[in-house]
Amino acid sequence: MKRSVLLATLGGAVLAGGMASAATLDEVKARDVLNCGVNTGLAGFAAPDANGNWQGFDVAVCKALAAAVLGDATKVKYVPTTGQTRFTALSSGEVDVLARNSTWSFQRDTDLKLDFVATNYYDGQGFMVPRALGVTSATELDGATVCIQTGTTTELNLADWFRANNITYQPVNIDSNAEGEQQYLAGACDAYTTDASGLAATRAAFANPDDHIILPEIISKEPLAIAVRHGDNEWGDIVRWTFFALVAAEDYGITSANLEEQAANSQNPEVQRLLGKTDDLGAMIGLDADWAKRAIAASGNYGEIFNATIGEATPIKLNRGLNAQWTQGGLMYAPPFR
Amino acid sequence: MADTAAPADPPFRLSMLIYDRRYRGWTIQIVVFLVVMTAAAWLINNTLENLAALGKDFSFRFLGQRAGYDIPQRLIPYTADSTHLRATVVGLLNTLLVSILGCIAATVLGVVAGVLRLSNNWIVARLLTIYVEIFRNIPLLLWILVIYAIFTEALPPPNAFRGEDPAASMVLFDSIALTNRYTAIPSLHATSDPGSLSLGWGVLISWAAVAFVLAFVAAVIAHRAIRRWAKARQEETGARPTTWPISLGLYVVPAVVLWFWFGITVERPVLAGFNFAGGSNVHNALVALWLALTLYTGAFIAEIVRAGILAVSKGQTEAAYALGLRPGRTMSLVVLPQALRVIVPPLISQWLNLTKNSSLAIATGYMDLRATLGGTTLNQTGRELEAMVLMMLIYLVLSLIISGGMNIYNARIRLRER
Numbered sequence: 001m002k003r004s005v006l007l008a009t010l011g012g013a014v015l016a017g018g019m020a021s022a023a024t025l026d027e028v029k030a031r032d033v034l035n036c037g038v039n040t041g042l043a044g045f046a047a048p049d050a051n052g053n054w055q056g057f058d059v060a061v062c063k064a065l066a067a068a069v070l071g072d073a074t075k076v077k078y079v080p081t082t083g084q085t086r087f088t089a090l091s092s093g094e095v096d097v098l099a100r101n102s103t104w105s106f107q108r109d110t111d112l113k114l115d116f117v118a119t120n121y122y123d124g125q126g127f128m129v130p131r132a133l134g135v136t137s138a139t140e141l142d143g144a145t146v147c148i149q150t151g152t153t154t155e156l157n158l159a160d161w162f163r164a165n166n167i168t169y170q171p172v173n174i175d176s177n178a179e180g181e182q183q184y185l186a187g188a189c190d191a192y193t194t195d196a197s198g199l200a201a202t203r204a205a206f207a208n209p210d211d212h213i214i215l216p217e218i219i220s221k222e223p224l225a226i227a228v229r230h231g232d233n234e235w236g237d238i239v240r241w242t243f244f245a246l247v248a249a250e251d252y253g254i255t256s257a258n259l260e261e262q263a264a265n266s267q268n269p270e271v272q273r274l275l276g277k278t279d280d281l282g283a284m285i286g287l288d289a290d291w292a293k294r295a296i297a298a299s300g301n302y303g304e305i306f307n308a309t310i311g312e313a314t315p316i317k318l319n320r321g322l323n324a325q326w327t328q329g330g331l332m333y334a335p336p337f338r
Numbered sequence: 339m340a341d342t343a344a345p346a347d348p349p350f351r352l353s354m355l356i357y358d359r360r361y362r363g364w365t366i367q368i369v370v371f372l373v374v375m376t377a378a379a380w381l382i383n384n385t386l387e388n389l390a391a392l393g394k395d396f397s398f399r400f401l402g403q404r405a406g407y408d409i410p411q412r413l414i415p416y417t418a419d420s421t422h423l424r425a426t427v428v429g430l431l432n433t434l435l436v437s438i439l440g441c442i443a444a445t446v447l448g449v450v451a452g453v454l455r456l457s458n459n460w461i462v463a464r465l466l467t468i469y470v471e472i473f474r475n476i477p478l479l480l481w482i483l484v485i486y487a488i489f490t491e492a493l494p495p496p497n498a499f500r501g502e503d504p505a506a507s508m509v510l511f512d513s514i515a516l517t518n519r520y521t522a523i524p525s526l527h528a529t530s531d532p533g534s535l536s537l538g539w540g541v542l543i544s545w546a547a548v549a550f551v552l553a554f555v556a557a558v559i560a561h562r563a564i565r566r567w568a569k570a571r572q573e574e575t576g577a578r579p580t581t582w583p584i585s586l587g588l589y590v591v592p593a594v595v596l597w598f599w600f601g602i603t604v605e606r607p608v609l610a611g612f613n614f615a616g617g618s619n620v621h622n623a624l625v626a627l628w629l630a631l632t633l634y635t636g637a638f639i640a641e642i643v644r645a646g647i648l649a650v651s652k653g654q655t656e657a658a659y660a661l662g663l664r665p666g667r668t669m670s671l672v673v674l675p676q677a678l679r680v681i682v683p684p685l686i687s688q689w690l691n692l693t694k695n696s697s698l699a700i701a702t703g704y705m706d707l708r709a710t711l712g713g714t715t716l717n718q719t720g721r722e723l724e725a726m727v728l729m730m731l732i733y734l735v736l737s738l739i740i741s742g743g744m745n746i747y748n749a750r751i752r753l754r755e756r
Contacts, residue, residue: 083717084713084716084717087720088722091392107718107720108720111719111720112720113392113393113394133497141612142611142612143610143611143612143613143615144611144612144613145519145612145613150700150703150709150713150714150717152717155406155407155408155714155718156406156407156418156718158408159406159407159408159418160406160418163418169408170410170519170613171408171409171410172410172519172623172703173410173700173703173705173709173714174703175700175701175703182487182490183490186490186491186495186518187494187495187497187498187518188490188495188518188519188622189519190612230393231393
């Protein structure tokens with residue numbers, strides 16, 4: 001009897017997993033709301049504002065997608081996910097798309113049966129230390145205690161990097177970014193490590209951000225990408241090209257301010273195709289002609305979103321760096337819309 | 339030939355399966371069995387089909403892969419190069435460590451608190467009531483977080499011990515440093531190193547430690563033999579011989595001899611770089627978790643002990659007083675042994691609870707089974723189902739072992755009715 005109870009519990013847990021069917025687009029349309037997996041709260045990327053509305057860089061992707069698919073950027077249900085629950089939430093069908101600072105890696109893309117459709121932020125793992133510690137390089141951290149979130153790729157990078165540099169460290173495993181902040185500020189760890197963007201966002205929320213420095217070493221490649229379930233390529237295409245529409249819009253100088261004017265008057269054939277004036281690209285992915293226009297109207301083009309949520313003018317103070325357009329020396333490069 | 343013919347059985351009819359008491363029991367059992375098995379088969383089939391639909395298989399091969407992450411608290415050698423299986427064992431040992439420490443401390447605390455709650459001293463009894471009610475009625479996770487936060491916020495970081503005029507200082511003749519990361523304590527080293535006993539799987543135990551343990555066990559056995567002899571003498575002659583100097587010598591002399599034989603030296607923790615080095619560091623994660631588990635479970639055990647004592651008839655106490663026993667001896671010789679029979683069965687449940695509650699360890703970053711196998715390993719490999727099944731099996735086996743052992747003990751102390 002005991003064994004049967006055990007199996008029943010297991011079966012029940014897996015039952016939910018089976019509900020994820022192939023046609024995510026139809027499901028989203030029938031539900032009339034997009035379930036978007038986001039961070040539990042990382043300033044600038046995904047966090048509820050004072051009014052309880054989700055705002056941020058990753059959230060903007062959700063909004064653009066909802067606008068493209070459902071015609072309304074507000075028809076999004078934000079599902080906060082932790083580093084531990086995010087992929088399960090996606091593969092079980094709890095969320096339709098995951099925009100949550102998730103690193104695109106071989107194992108996740110293949111073994112975990114996910115598809116990473118596009119990188120929306122090129123990042124790398126860094127270290128933050130208190131300025132008073134007098135450390136200027138991560139190689140000086142021999143013997144230090146380092147706070148690290150469990151269940152992330154950063155945990156493996158940290159072990160690898162310290163070994164490659166032949167120095168030691170003591171990890172303090174923490175469950176969430178908020179707990180990491182508390183431990184770090186209390187001095188329970190000498191350094192805090194996570195993606196450099198996450199460090200900047202965390203530091204921005206400190207009482208005295210200037211008392212802490214982010215060390216120059218970037219010890220890993222962390223392409224933070226938008227993920228969907230493996231196997232539904234149509235849905236993957238929609239998410240991928242909605243994001244590329246935002247990147248292309250910046251490339252062609254389409255902003256939320258001049259969107260209508262560009263749609264009506266632009267003589268650039270690429271812009272005309274993107275905004276649905278000619279060629280009806282939307283029909284090829286099961287959407288209407290105005291899908292990209294609505295996506296851009298939701299929160300502006302990629303550059304506008306970046307500047308409004310995590311850019312130099314915000315408390316996060318991230319510069320474009322690798323995330324600039326390819327014409328500006330960055331890696332943001334949308335394939336042609338034709 | 340029998341004189342009376344046995345009444346012939348009525349011919350079997352199908353309705354007898356329900357209406358005939360001889361068959362009804364079997365019918366019900368078989369039907370229930372079939373229903374349960376069908377449900378189980380459906381669930382297993384459903385699980386396998388859904389796994390296939392997701393393109394995943396059910397395999398424990400990941401246990402042989404390189405883990406790649408570090409575990410700060412470990413009882414056996416482990417590096418990032420070790421396998422997930424080894425990480426699982428490290429986690430399991432950590433679970434066992436905190437569970438055993440917690441069970442011991444919670445039982446001691448619970449017995450003391452339970453007895454004192456019945457004290458005639460008004461203040462003591464009320465204070466213990468407050469302790470029991472506060473810890474019993476607030477969720478354990480909150481206690482773990484609060485106690486861990488107190489450790490983190492109230493104690494100084496290691497670098498506060500640095501400099502000419504440090505903000506913090508070490509205690510107990512500069513040998514112990516309480517920091518907000520760990521407690522640095524001195525460690526012992528053998529100068530004439532006798533080598534190590536290999537237990538396999540890379541686990542080494544110094545022969546010096548083995549020698550000390552053996553000497554202690556031998557002393558315990560000898561001590562008990564002496565007490566038996568003293569008791570026999572007492573019953574024979576009425577006078578109990580003084581045995582404590584011999585007993586003390588049994589414990590102390592071998593230890594001192596071994597100490598000098600191995601040339602044991604004490605190494606004090608010294609601040610080196612970012613952290614203390616030289617001694618041993620007991621992580622706050624363990625201490626905070628242990629403290630929270632102890633205080634929480636101790637409150638429940640106190641109630642169990644109180645109930646057990648109240649279950650012993652007051653006449654027993656009065657009889658003991660009439661014989662001239664002091665209150666302390668009455669409690670330890672008359673009341674508690676009888677109360678144990680009531681106490682032990684619910685006590686087993688509390689020990690099981692404590693062991694399972696230790697899976698909240700991740701709140702303090704203590705790397706127990708839930709944090710290694712069910713946490714990082716699960717995340718890095720993406721094998722949720724396998725990791726969860728394995729973890730549930732391990733906890734199940736652990737609990738069964740504990741309750742099995744305690745049931746044997748319970749059978750031994752049970753009231754023997756003749």
